[in-house]
Amino acid sequence: MSQRVFVPEPVTTRPRQPYVRVRDLERDLAERVDGEVRFDPGTRGAYSTDGSNYRQVPLGVVVPRTVDAAVEAVAVCRRHGAPVTSRGGGTSLAGQTCNTAVVIDWSAHCDRLVSVDVAARTCVVEPGIVLDVLNRRLAETGLMFGPRPSTHSQCTLGGMIGNNSCGSTAQAYGKTADNVSRLEILTYDGLRMWVGPTTEEEYAEILAEGGPRARIYRELRLIADDHAGAIRDRFPDIPRRVSGYNLDQLVPGGPFDLARALVGSEGTLVVVLRAELHLVPSPAAESLVLLGYHDIAAAADAVPRIARHRPLQLEGVDDRLVGFERAKGMHPDALKRLPEGGGWLMVSFGGDSQREADERARTLTDDLRRTEHAPHIAFFDDEQIEKHLWEVRESGLGATARVPGLPETWEGWEDSAVPPDRLGDYLRDLRALLREFGYGQASLYGHFGQGCVHTRIPFDLVTADGVAAYLAFLDRAADLVVSYGGSLSGEHGDGQARGGLLPKMFGPDVIKAFEQVKAVFDPDDRMNPGKVVAPYGMAENLRLGPAWTPGSPSTHFGYPEDDGSFQRAVMRCVGVGQCRRHTGGVMCPSYRATRDEEHSTRGRARLLFEMLGGHSDSPIGDGWRSTAVRDALDLCLACKGCKHDCPMQVDMATYKSEFLSHHYAHRLRPAAHYSMGWLPLWARLAALAPGTVDALAHAPGLSAALKRLGGIDPARSLPYFAATRFTDWYRARGPRGDGRRGPVVLWPDTFTNNLSPRVGRAAVEVLEEAGYRVIIPPGTLCCGLTWISTGQPGMAKRVLSRTLRTLGPVLRRGIPIVGLEPSCTAVFRDDAPNLFPRDKDVARLSEQTRTLAELLSDTDGWRPPRIDRAAVSQPHCHHHAVLGYDTDRELLSRAGVRLDAVGGCCGLAGDFGFTAGHHDVSMACAEQELLPAVRAAGPGTLVLADGFSCRTQIEQSGVGRRALHLAEVLAAARRGDDIGAFPEDQAGRRNDRAGRRDGQGDGRRNGRRPGREKR
Template sequence: MAAGPAAVDLAGLERALRAEVEGEVRFDAGSRGAYSTDGSNYRQVPLGVVVPRTVEAGARVVSVCARFSAPVLSRGGGTSLGGQCTNTAVVIDWTKYCNRLVSVDPAARSCVVEPGIALDELNRQLEPYGLKFGPRPATHSHCTLGGMIGNNSCGASAQAYGKTVDNVRRLEVLTYGGDRFWAGPTGPEEYERIVAAGGGPARIHRGLKDIAGRHLAEIRRGYPKIPRRVSGYNLDSLLPENGFDVARALVGSEGTLVTVLRAELALVGVPAAEALLVLGYEDVYAAADTVPALLEHSRPAQLEAVDGRMAQLMREEGVHLHSLELLPEGDAWLLVQFTGDSEEEADRQAYELLRAIGRGQDDASVAFSDDPPREQEFLKAREAGLGVTARPPDGSETWEGWEDSAVAPERLGGYLRDLERLYERYGYQQASLYGHFGQGCVHTRIPFGLRDAKGVEAFRAFLEDAADLVSSYGGSLSGEHGDGQARGELLPRMFGTALVTAMGEVKALFDPGNRMNPGKVVGPRPVDADLRLGPRWRPKPQRRTFFAYSEDDHDFTRAVQRCVGIGNCRAHEGGVMCPSYRATLEEEHSTRGRARLLFEMLDGHGDSPVGDGWRSTEVRDALDLCLSCKGCSSDCPVGVDMATYKAEFLAQHYRWRPRPPAHYSLGWLPLWARLARPAPEVANAVLRAPVLGRLGKLAGGVDPRRAAPPFASVSFQEAWRRSRRPEPRPEDPRTVLLWPDTFTNHFHPHVAGAAVRVLEDAGFRVTVPAAPVCCGLTWISTGQLGIARRVLERTTRTLRPWLEAGTPVVALEPSCAAALRSDATELLAGDEDARRLAAQTRTFAEQLVHHAPEGWRAPWAGRAATVQTHCHQYAVLGTGPDRELMRRAGLDADVLDAGCCGLAGNFGFERGHYELSMAIAEQGVLPAVRATAADAFVLADGFSCRTQIEQAGTGRRALHLAEALALALDGPPPHDDRPERAAPRAGRTRRGAPRAATRTPP
C-alpha cells in the first residue's frame, strides 16, 4: 500500500502540476474549502484542485499525481449524495473546459463526449439531430456525463431508456498506473487482439477474465434481478452472456478504478409527443401496490410517485403550488408518462391504461394532459423532492443516507410498509416517500440526529437494519445514487463476502496502491466517519448579526447550512441563479461554492483551510463576484439567500476597518444624489469631464469604462412640490403613496411622472413624501448594515402617518420594493412600522391589477415588447401581476428567461467587475434586446437593467412599464383591438440567445 496523503510532498506536487499541466492549479485555502464536500453528509478537505484545459492535460494530472503517490478524485457536477465526490485527494474538475461534444454519428445514433459536458447542454447540442441521451436525473441541468458514468445515474426516464450503463458503448479510460485504452464489449477475437498486444490493457483484460471466471457462479446468483441495482461494481457485465463488456463494468465505479477521458454514448430519438396521467391514491402504499398492474397493462416512459407528505411540504413552503392545483384527489399520486410518434399514439396508451385499471378520464382521482408545459409542471413537482424535503418549515433537518434503496416493483408495497415500521422504531417519523416507483426505487430524506453521539449511533444502527431489510426483499442499497461512503461499508450485507471480495480484486487489479478515490465503494471508510457535522462539530461562536435570520432560528450558522449541495446554481440557463457561475464556470463562484466557504469559515472541525472567521480573505474573494441578485433565494430549492449572507459578511468583515472605495462612492449614492441636487448640471459636467471624471472614478473604485448616469435637472420630489397638487388624506382609500426611490427620483424622474399619470387615470390619489426617504438598498448591498438600519428607522418615522393609516406604498424600482418587503423586516426585527411598511409595499403592477377600481381599463398599447425582469422582482416580488397588466394593455410580452443583466446595482460599476458584468449580459439579455424589432418596446422596470441596456451599445432605450402605459394614454393605436375582440397572448417566457461557446473570464 502506498503512503497516506499526509506523506505526500504537497509543495513538490503543486510545483510539478504547475510546470507540467496546462490548466489551473489551485492549492489555495479557498479552492480547497469550496470542494470540501458534495451533496452528501460527508466532508473531506482536498489536497488541491486542478482544472485542466484539455482532456490531455487531465491525463497529465493523473500522471503527475502518480509520481507523487497522491490520491486522485475526478469530479463532475459534485452532486453525489453518497460522498463519492469528497476526498482528501487532488480533485480534477472537468466541467470548466473539458465539456465538448466531440462528434455525433446520427446514423449510428451515437456520440463522443468529454467528461465535463452537462447533460442538458449535451441534449441541447443534439437537438438538431432529433436525438438525446436517454437517462435524465433530476439534476439534468448541471450533472455531467462523466459524473453520470462514474455514478451510473438513472433518473425518471430510466423507465424507458435504462441506466447510464445501458447507454454506454465505449469508454476511453486511464489507470493510475498510466495505462490508457478504449474499453467496450470484448468478444473472443477482440480479447485475443488485446492480449496479443501486451502491456497494461492486456494485463487488465486477463485479470478481469480470471476474476469473472473464478466467481462466475457468485456473480450469476448474487446480483439482484431488479431494474434499479446501482450498488457495487458491475461484475455482471463481465459475464460471457453479457459480452464481457469492460466499459459497462467500469460504469458506476465512482472514480475508484479509472479516470474516464472520453465516452462513446448510445443516443435515442426525441419523442414527437407525450401524454401524462396522474392517478390519485389514498396513500403511498396503495399507490405502490398498484404499480405491478400498471406495468402489466402498459409500457410507460416514466412512472413516478409523489406522496402526501411532499405535497404538504410544498404547500407549507409555497413552492410548485400550481402543480398541486393540477393534482387529482388523493394523498399519494403516480405520474405515468407515455410517448409516441404522434399525440394520438401517446393519448391512446393513456386511455388504454385507464380502461385496463377501471378508471375514467373524468374520475376525480385522475388528471390527464397531453400539453407539454402542463406536464412539466407535474414533473417539476416530482423533481423538486430533494429540495422540498431537505429543510421542512417546522425547523427539522432531514438527511440523505438511506435515500435511494430499490426493490422489484412487485414487492414495493410490502417494502415500503416495512420501511415505515423501521422509521417508527427509530423515531424517524414524517419522512416523505417518493421516487421512481415504476422501477421500485424509493427516495426519502430522514431526520437523522447527526449533531451528537447518540444520534450518530442511531444513524449507523438504522443503516445496518435498513440494509438488512432491503436485502431480505432481494433489493439494492442504491437504486440510483451509488455507494460512495454512505453505503460502501454495507455492501457485504447485500452481496455477501464472496462478491465483495471479487470487487476488491478488481480494485487491486486497476489500482493496487488505492490512490483512486480511496475509501469509497471498496475498502470504504465507515459510514459514520468524516461526517460534515457529527458529535465533534463545534462551530466557532459568532458575533451578533445584523440580519435576524428569522427563518433559520435567528442563527447565521443554521442559515449557512441551508445548502445541501443539490447544485442547481450550476445550471447553464433558465431562471436567474447563478449569474457569476454561468460566466466563469467556477465552483467557488457558484452559490453552493460560496455556501461551502461560509460553512468552512465556521471551522466546526478545527481543520478548516479557511481561517480568520469573519476576517477571511478567501470568503471575501469568493463573495466579491456575487452580484447580490437574490436569484438563489427563489431558484435554490432550499432557499439559500447569498445576497443576504454577503451583506452580513461584508458588515462583519469590515467592522471598524476601512472599506473599498466603491462602498463609499456607490454605497452612499443616496447621499451624494441629494448633495448634487442644488447644481445637478455641475455634478454631471464634473462626472463626464475627461480628467476629473476619470480621477473621480479612480478614487471611487468605479470602472473607467462605465459612464456615470446623469442626474436629472429636476428631481421628481422637486417637480412634485412645484406642482402644488392638493395633498390627499392618508386615510382616504383612494390614496397611494408613490415611493421616490433614489434612482427614480434623481436619475429617471420621468418614470415617476408616467406612473402618476397612469395611477391617476385609474382613480387613485397620489401623494409623495416631502422629506427624503430611502430603503437602504445601496448600503445593504455593500454591507453597511448599521447605516442601512438607521436609514430604515428614519424612513419608517417619516412614513408613520401613512403606515398607521394603511396607505399603500407603490414602489417603481423593483430592488427597492424587494428591500422594503424582505430586508427591512430582517434588519428591523420586531419593529412594527417595518412590518407595516413591508405589508403595505406594492409594485406598480400589483396596485393596478389587484386594487384598481372596478371598471378601470388599462391603457391600450397594442404592441410587442421584449421584457427583462429585474432579478429582485423575479426572486422576491414575482412577475404574475406584471404579466397580467401587460396582457390587459395589449402588450405581446416576450418575457426573457435570460438571467441577470449583469449590472446588478453597484456590482457592474465596481472596478474589476466590468468584464464579468458584460459577459453575463451577453449570455442572453443583450442579444435578445438587439434582436427586438424596431417598433417593439424594450421594457425593464429595473434602473440597473435599463442602464446596462443603454450603455452596452444596443441602440435601444428601455422603458419602465409605467412609461409604456403612459404613452398609451396619449391615444390608442390605429387599430385598438380591445380584449373583447382579440385578446392578446399572455406574457410568455423566452430564453435569451444561445449560450456562447466560449466565455470571457472575469
C-alpha cells in the same frame, strides 16, 4: 477456458497514503498542466463536500482545459503518489466526489460534444458536458440521451457515468450503463485506451498484443470466471441495482463489456476521458396522467399493472412530500391539479404525435377504471402544465429539506431499490422501521416504476447518540432491503454512505471480487480512495458529527426563518447544485460567467460554512477577516436569484452583506463602498447643482480621476443627475385627479428621484388616471439599499428607522406604498423584515408595499390601455426573486403585449457592474441572455426593464436601444403616443438629460475566464 494467472492481492484495507509534498505537487501541476491549478484555501473549502453528509478537504483542485491536460495532471499526481478524485457537477449524495485528494473538475472546460453519428444513433462527449446542454446540442438531430436525473440541468455526463445515474426516464431507456457504448479511460499508472464490448476474437487479439492492456483483460476475466456463481446468485435481478461494481457484465456467457462494467465505479478504478453514448429518438409529444390512491403504499401496489403499458416515466409522490411543498409555498398552481388522494403516481407516455401519446394514456386509464380500487385520475397534454407538474416531483430533495416546524433531514438511505412488484410491501415495512426509530415524518417518493425509493430522514448527526442511532438504522434498513431482494442503492451509488454495508448485499465472495478488481486497476488505492472498496466508515468524515463545534456570531440581520442563526442560514445549502445551471431563472449569474465552483451560490455557502469553524482542518481559519471568503463573495452580484431559484432559498445577497459588515468593521473599506454605497447622500448633494456636477463628472480627464477615486470601473459611464428631481417636480405640480380610489404613497427611491424622474412622472399619470390620489413622503427618505448591498447594514438600519418614523402614520392607516424601482421595493418586502424581525411597522411596510403592476391589477374596474406590440422584457433580479413577475406578465398580456421575458441577470446589479474590476463579469452576465435578446429584437419591438440597473446596462452596452419602465409604457399608451422602439440616435439619452458617453466599454471578453484572478 481462461489461463490461470497471478491475480493481485485484493485491496481489503486502505493502504497507507504516502506523504505528499503539497507545495511541490502544486508547483509541478502548474508547470505541466494546461489548466487552472488551485491549492488556495478558498478553492479547497469550496470543494470540501458535495451533496452528501460527508466532508474531506482536498489537497487541491485542477480544472483542465483539455482532456490531454487532465491526463498530464494524473501523470504528475502519479509521480508524487497523490490520490485523484474526478468530479463533474458535484451533486453526489454518497460522498463520492469529496476526498483528501487532487480533485479534477471537468465541468468548466472539458464539455465538448466531440461527434455525432445520427445514423448509428451515437455521439462522443467529454465528461464535463451537462446533460441538458448535450440534449440541447442534439436537438436538431431529433435524438437525445435517454436517462434524465432530476439534476439534469447541472449534472455532467462524467458524473452520470461515475454513479450509473438513472432518473425518471430510465423507466423507458434504462440506466446510464445501458446507454454507454464505449469509454476512453485512463488508469492511475498511465494506461490510456478505449474499452467496450469484447468478442472472443477481440479478446484473443488483445492478449496476443501483450502489455498492460492484456494484463487487465486477462485478470478481469479470471476474476469474473472464479466468482461467476456468486455474482449470478448475489446480484439482484431488478431494474435499479446500482450498488457495487458491474461484474455481471464480465461473467462467462455475457458480453464481457468493460465499458458497462466501469460505469458506476465512482472514479475508484479509472478516469473517464471520453464516452461514446447510445442515443434515442426524442418523443415528439408527451401526455401525463396523475393517479391518486389512498396512500403511497396502495399507489405502489398498482405499479406492476401500470408498468405493463410501458410508460416513459412512472413516478411516485406521497402526501408528506405534497404537504411539505405546500408548507414551503412551492408550486401552488401545480399542486392544485393533483387528483384526490394520499399518494400519487405520475405516469407519462411519449408518442410520434400528440394523438398517439394521448391514446396510450387513455388506454391506461381505461384499464385502471376496471380495477377494484380504481384511482382518482387527472389527464394532461399541455406542455407547460406537464412541466410544472414534473417540477413537483423533481423538487423532492428541496421540498423535504428544512421543512418549517420539523427537524433537519439528511440523506443516507435515500435511494434503496426493490423489485417493483414488491414495492408496496417494502414501503409499508420501511415506514414501520422509520417510525420505530422516531423518523416517522420522512417522506417517501421516487422512481416507483423501477422500485427505487427516495427519502430524506431526520437523522441526528451532531450528537454521539444520534450518530449511533443513524448507524443502527442503516444496519436494519440494509437488512430489510436485502430481504426483499433489493439494492442498497438504486441511483446514487455507494461512495462512503453505503460502502460499508455492501457485504450484507453481496456476501464475502463477491466483495472479494470487488477488491480484486480494485487491485487490478489501482493496487495502491490512489483512485478516489476510501469509496466503495475498503471504504471509510459511515460515521467517518461527517460534515457535522459529534465533534463539530461551529461558531454562533452575533449578526446585523435577524434571520427570522432560521431561528435567528447565521450558521443555520448558511447551512440551507444542501449541495443540489441548481446554482450551476446554464439557463433558466436568475441563479447564479457569476457562476454562469466564470464556471467557477467558488463563484456559485453553493461554493460560497460552503466557504461560509468553513469560515464558521467546527473542524480543526478547515482551510478557512481567519473567520470574518477571511480574504478567501471575501474574494468568493466579491463576484456575488447580490441579485437574490438564489433566494427564489434555489430549492432551499439560500439568500447569498444577505449573507454577503452580513459578511462584509464584519469583514470591514473598524477598517478602511473599498472606495466603491463610499462612493456607490453612499449614493443617496451624494445624489442629495448633487441636486443642489446637478448641471455643474454632471459637467464635472463627464469632463475629459476629470471623469477618469473621479472614477479612480470612487473605485468605479473606467469602462463605465457615470450616470447623469436629473435637472429636476421627481419629488421637486411633484411638489411644484401637486396632486391631480379625483382620487376616488383613495390615497397611495408613491415611493421616490433614489434612482427614480434623481436619475430617472421621467419614470416617476409617468407613474403619477397612470395612478391618477386609475383614480388614486398620489402622495409622496415629506423630505428626502431612503430604503437603505445601497448600504445593504455594500455591507453596511448598520447604516441601513439607521436610514430605515428614519423612513419608518415618517411612514408610520400612513402604514397604520393601511395606505399602500407603491414602489417603482424593484430593488428598493424588495428592501421593503424582504430586507427590512430581516433587519427588524419584530417591528410591527416593518411588518406593515412589507405587507402594504406593492409594485405598480400589483396595485393596478388589484384595482377593480381598471383596464390597461391597448398596446398590441411585441416586447422583450428584462425582469429585474429582485423583481423575479422577491416580488414576483407574474403579475406584470398578466397585465402586459391584457394590454396585448406579446412578451418575451428574458431569463438571467443583466449583470450590472446596482453597484456591482460599476465597481472596478467587475466589468468583464458584468458584461459576460449580460451576454448570457439579455443582450442577445435585445439585439435580436425587431425595430418595432419594445424593450422593457423596470430596474435602473437593467436599463443602464442596455444603454451602455452599445446595442443601440433604450429600455422603458412599465409606467412609461402605460402612460404613453394612455396618451396615445408612439411607444415604438427607440432608435439608435436616442440611445445616448441619459436619465432625462442628454449627454455624451465617456469611457464606455464594448462588453467583449478578453479571452480569459472572467473572475478567475484574485482581488
